[in-house]
Amino acid sequence: MLLIYCPYCQVERAETEFACRGEAHIARPADPSQTTDEEWVEFLYMRDNTKGIAAERWRHIHGCGRFFNAVRDTVSDNFLKFYKAGEPKPDLEALAKEAGK
Amino acid sequence: MKRYSFLELAKNAFSAHQNWGRQWRAPEPKAEYDVVIVGAGGHGLATAYYLAKEHGIRNVAVIEKGWLGGGNTGRNTTIVRSNYLWEESAALYNHAIGLWQNLSQELNYNVMYSARGVLMLAHTVHDVQSAQRHIHANRLAGVQNEWLSPEEAKEYCPPLNISKNIRYPVMGAALQRVGGTARHDAVAWGYARGADSLGVDIIQNCAVTGIRRGQNGAVEGVETVKGFIKAKKVGVVAAGHTSVVMDMAGVRLPLESFPLQALVSEPVKPAFPCVVMSNTIHAYISQSDKGELVIGAGTDQFVSYSQAGGIHITNHTIDAICELFPHFRRMRMLRNWGGIVDTTPDRSPILSKTPVQGLYVNCGWGTGGFKATPGSGNVFAHTIAKDEPHPINAPFSIDRFRTGRLIDEAAAAAVAH
Numbered sequence: 192m193l194l195i196y197c198p199y200c201q202v203e204r205a206e207t208e209f210a211c212r213g214e215a216h217i218a219r220p221a222d223p224s225q226t227t228d229e230e231w232v233e234f235l236y237m238r239d240n241t242k243g244i245a246a247e248r249w250r251h252i253h254g255c256g257r258f259f260n261a262v263r264d265t266v267s268d269n270f271l272k273f274y275k276a277g278e279p280k281p282d283l284e285a286l287a288k289e290a291g292k
Numbered sequence: 293m294k295r296y297s298f299l300e301l302a303k304n305a306f307s308a309h310q311n312w313g314r315q316w317r318a319p320e321p322k323a324e325y326d327v328v329i330v331g332a333g334g335h336g337l338a339t340a341y342y343l344a345k346e347h348g349i350r351n352v353a354v355i356e357k358g359w360l361g362g363g364n365t366g367r368n369t370t371i372v373r374s375n376y377l378w379e380e381s382a383a384l385y386n387h388a389i390g391l392w393q394n395l396s397q398e399l400n401y402n403v404m405y406s407a408r409g410v411l412m413l414a415h416t417v418h419d420v421q422s423a424q425r426h427i428h429a430n431r432l433a434g435v436q437n438e439w440l441s442p443e444e445a446k447e448y449c450p451p452l453n454i455s456k457n458i459r460y461p462v463m464g465a466a467l468q469r470v471g472g473t474a475r476h477d478a479v480a481w482g483y484a485r486g487a488d489s490l491g492v493d494i495i496q497n498c499a500v501t502g503i504r505r506g507q508n509g510a511v512e513g514v515e516t517v518k519g520f521i522k523a524k525k526v527g528v529v530a531a532g533h534t535s536v537v538m539d540m541a542g543v544r545l546p547l548e549s550f551p552l553q554a555l556v557s558e559p560v561k562p563a564f565p566c567v568v569m570s571n572t573i574h575a576y577i578s579q580s581d582k583g584e585l586v587i588g589a590g591t592d593q594f595v596s597y598s599q600a601g602g603i604h605i606t607n608h609t610i611d612a613i614c615e616l617f618p619h620f621r622r623m624r625m626l627r628n629w630g631g632i633v634d635t636t637p638d639r640s641p642i643l644s645k646t647p648v649q650g651l652y653v654n655c656g657w658g659t660g661g662f663k664a665t666p667g668s669g670n671v672f673a674h675t676i677a678k679d680e681p682h683p684i685n686a687p688f689s690i691d692r693f694r695t696g697r698l699i700d701e702a703a704a705a706a707v708a709h
Contacts, residue, residue, distance in 0.1 A: 192602040193594075207604060211594040213548065228694050236546035236637050236693045240535035242597045265596050 196273045197251045198259050204251075212248040214238050215260045216280045241265060244287045246280055262286055293489030296400055315481065316488035321495050324522035325353045327676055328514055329529060330500050330537055332356035333365040334476070335654055335661065336529035337483035337494070338669020339676070344490035346670075347677035352492045353523075355516060357499040357533075361480030364531050367631035368662040369554050369576065369588040371567055373410040373471030375430050375437045380687040380699045381640060382433035387684050388667030389470055395666055401482030403474050404581060410471030411440070411449055413570040413616070415460035423466040430468075440465045449566050451617045458615050460573050473567060473578055473586075479665055503541040503651070511541070511650035527652040527676050532597065532632025534655035543646050545655065546693050547634045550591040552659050553601040555628035557620075559583030568616070575612035585623065587613060591633065591659060601630045633659050638692075640699035643672050643685040652676050653690070 193206040220226040220234055239245065245265055250258050262272040262281060271286045294300065294313060304312055327343060329336045332354045343349045354360075372392055374385035396402050414420045423439070430437035442454040445465040454462045484494055495518070502515035503526060513522040530537045532549045564579035576588035589609040592601045606628055614621050636642060636656035641664070643654050654672045657664065671682040681689065692698055 192604050206593075206602065213595075232546075232694050233544075237544045238535075238546065238548055240545075240547050240549055240595060240634075242533070242536050242549075245595070247594065263594070266598060268596055268598050 193268060193270070195249060195261070195270070197254055197257075198273045198275050199255045199257045200251065204254065208251060208253040210250045210252040212250055212258065215246040215248045244271065244283045246283065248276075264290070293400075293485065315485045316494055319493045319495065321353060321355075321493065321498065321516070321518055321521050324513075325493070326351040326523065327525045327527065328352070328521055328523040329354045329527045330514065331363075331529040331531065332360035332480075332484070332494055332496065333363050333529065333531060334361065334480050334483065334665040335365075335531075335657075335668045335672070336527075337361075337480055337487055338665055339527060339529060339654065339672045340492045340494075340669075341483045341487040341490070342670045342673035343677060344487055344492055347673060349677055350491035352487075353521065354487070354492060354494045355498050355500055355514065355521070356494070356496045359496050360484050360494060361477055364631040364633065364661065365476055365480045365665075367554065367629060368476055369578070369586050370473045370476045370580070370662060371410065371471070371569075371578065371588075371660075372405065372474055372663045373468050373567075374435055374663070375410070375412070375426060375466065375468045375471070376435075376701055377426055377429050378699050378701065379433050381701055382430065382435045383684050384641075384667060384671070384688065385664055386433075386435055387670065388664045391666035391670060392474065395474075395479075395482070399482035399486045401478060401485060403478045403482050405474040406472045406581075407470050408472040408578075409448065409467055409469045409566040411445060411566055411568045412466045412468075413445070413462050413568065413572075413575075414464045414466070415462060415570065415572045417463075419572055420463050423464065427466055435468075436470050437466055437468050440467050449564075449568055451564060451619060452568065453616050453618055460615075462616075471567065473580070475581070476662060479662075483665075483669070500537060500540070503537070505541060505648065509648060511648060525650045525652070525676055527654065527672065529654045529672070531655065531657070531661070532634050534634050534653065538646075538653060541646075541648050541651055543648055543651065543653075545642070545653070545690070546637055547656060548595050549597060549632045549634050550594070551596050551598060551601040551630040552591045552633045553589040553606055553628055553630045555587050555589065555606055555625050556580070556584040557587070557623045558626050560585075560623070563619075570612060570616065573612040573615070574609055575616050576609065577613055577617070584626065585620065589628075591635075597632055599630045599632055633657070633661075635659070638698040639701045641668070641688055642690055643668065643675065644681065644689040644691075645675065645679070646690060
């Protein structure tokens with residue numbers, strides 16, 4: 192079980208308090224009527240499914256209920272960073288270097 | 293290939309079974325093949341076997357990063373069934389059920405397919421309605437499935453607790469009698485031996501590091517740790533690592549890889565006659581021929597390649613098992629492990645051509661690919677040989693995510709597949 196830090200509550204809690212909501216920083220198409228089928232496929236279904244360092248969304252569902260983002264190594268499951276929703280995507284390569292990956 | 297028979301067994305007894313010989317060769321890769329299959333699990337080996345046997349394409353290599361059958365083929369809970377809701381799925385899984393019936397004879401290898409019945413429990417009014425809907429849909433699609441009352445379910449599976457005072461009492465069950473179990477390793481070994489004897493090269497300990505494409509975008513071959521291997525057709529059957537392999541060719545897929553766990557108990561005498569699944573409270577149990585209780589747990593909720601899942605996931609399953617089968621409460625668990633399963637948004641597999649010419653993909657089996665092994669290999673071999681899908685796997689294209697013709701088994705089959 193993972194230990195997860197909620198950047199809103201500023202506490203570390205067990206994974207069972209949280210729900211993972213998949214890859215982070217996927218923006219909904221700004222103008223749906225002008226969006227092609229291929230762009231919809233990309234937005235709705237295609238995922239990086241990264242083996243390595245990736246950003247993902249979590250929700251503190253049994254706590255504050257808020258969404259936030261985290262950077263995790265999907266091979267070791269170690270978290271490298273937690274940050275609030277709306278903050279820009281961190282430089283994953285720099286984070287990986289810092290962690291010695 | 294040395295055919296296994298009673299006579300062979302008797303003959304080899306005189307030499308103390310020392311001279312059986314290898315079941316397949318360990319060749320070095322040739323410079324070029326007609327078809328290269330990436331991944332020597334059950335599905336990949338079956339694909340190679342049917343390419344050689346049914347389509348006459350024998351200049352085939354199966355390339356494997358580890359050892360054959362060492363991924364999800366050797367890690368699953370060995371359940372065979374075909375009671376899926378939609379017609380497309382019913383056709384695909386029933387095709388496999390048809391091939392399971394004679395697989396041991398076909399491969400001259402005992403895959404220990406045992407049609408002991410798969411019992412899927414209903415615990416709520418919604419479960420009952422959903423199970424009966426499945427049964428009706430199945431029967432219309434020619435798939436065996438029937439409804440049992442709690443008492444009939446207990447008669448079929450005596451260890452089952454049908455008392456009314458448990459948290460989720462059993463309100464009935466769907467039974468597919470043709471469902472059951474098979475020996476997972478033997479399936480991989482049988483297909484490997486069969487494919488090898490038809491001329492297929494199985495190359496183990498040979499990771500693929502790249503997929504080379506030519507000027508026109510078509511596949512030219514694969515880069516491996518043992519050098520470049522030329523091939524005009526490449527079939528990727530890499531399960532949890534499909535996204536990683538396909539990324540080498542620049543193809544994106546609608547996949548997410550999750551750890552899925554299973555565990556076995558200490559071996560005991562035969563105590564459990566069938567397979568029982570409960571999607572609602574997530575119990576999933578059968579007994580192997582060795583005597584171990586084989587228990588399937590759920591997936592973790594996040595993408596991971598760690599081949600290890602959270603302990604709370606297995607605990608959850610054990611809770612359900614203890615409530616449904618109180619006499620297993622003092623059993624000790626021997627081992628647990630995880631495998632990485634690639635899931636699609638509609639929880640149906642992808643058996644498809646890709647936008648890259650000469651590149652084919654068989655993936656997305658999620659938590660339940662073992663049961664489909666023979667059928668999957670059979671239709672995927674057809675897809676590669678003819679460069680067009682078999683009618684059975686035509687609906688399972690990548691393109692369905694663009695057209696919207698999804699095969700939505702996610703809601704239909706709940707958690708356990």
